[in-house]
Amino acid sequence: MVKQLPYPAIREIFSRLHAIEPEPKGELDHVNAFTLVVAVALSAQATDAGVNKATKRLFEIADTPEKMLALGEEGVIEHIRTIGLYRNKAKNVIRLSRILVEEYGGEVPNSRAALMSLPGVGRKTANVVLNMWWRQPAQAVDTHIFRVGNRTGIAPGRDVDAVERAIEDHVPADFQLHAHHWLILHGRYICVARKPKCGICPIADLCLYEDKTET
Incomplete structure (x- = not known):
């Protein structure tokens, strides 16, 4: 398993993700x-x-x-x-x-x-x-977050519960509200399952993933 990233690196990662998308949104349509x-x-x-x-x-x-x-x-x-x-x-x-x-x-x-x-x-x-809806800092760990958390070292864990706890324990409080959306979007569009797009990844220099790609 990938080691846990230190706190300063995690803060820098979420600072960068926040700069790219300050208010990330879920992609499921709903009205209430x-x-x-x-x-x-x-x-x-x-x-x-x-x-x-x-x-x-x-x-x-x-x-x-x-x-x-x-x-x-x-x-x-x-x-x-x-x-x-x-x-x-x-x-x-x-x-x-x-x-x-x-x-x-x-x-x-x-x-x-x-x-x-x-x-x-x-x-x-x-x-x-x-x-x-209720704007609580709850972390919904899906396959994207599980992959990103473990690959990067942001929130390593053997199961979704462990990854959820790792996010709660290691992600700075001021980034907790949007943490799971940033991680989902990152996993969906950049840190994809088969061949992550490390060449365009804004956090590649901080990530602990060893098999980085060039594109």
């Missing part, structure tokens, strides 16, 4: 907390672009738990059948909508435990919602 929960839940094993295409019309007609329940499971399926595992995901969307209506007055809760009690919502999904 409820549609964000649904979009993130649907994005498991799917691309953000594919989810956005599927939910464009869905969120126009069902942007609240009540409206989603009125649409029904088959109605949801009609909109999301291009997404992987769409039948199970549609079932979860209806179930979580019913729980939000019956137990939370139709509002999305702002605690991780409450969010994780919803069908189809795991820790990563809950952290995305806490971060993007």
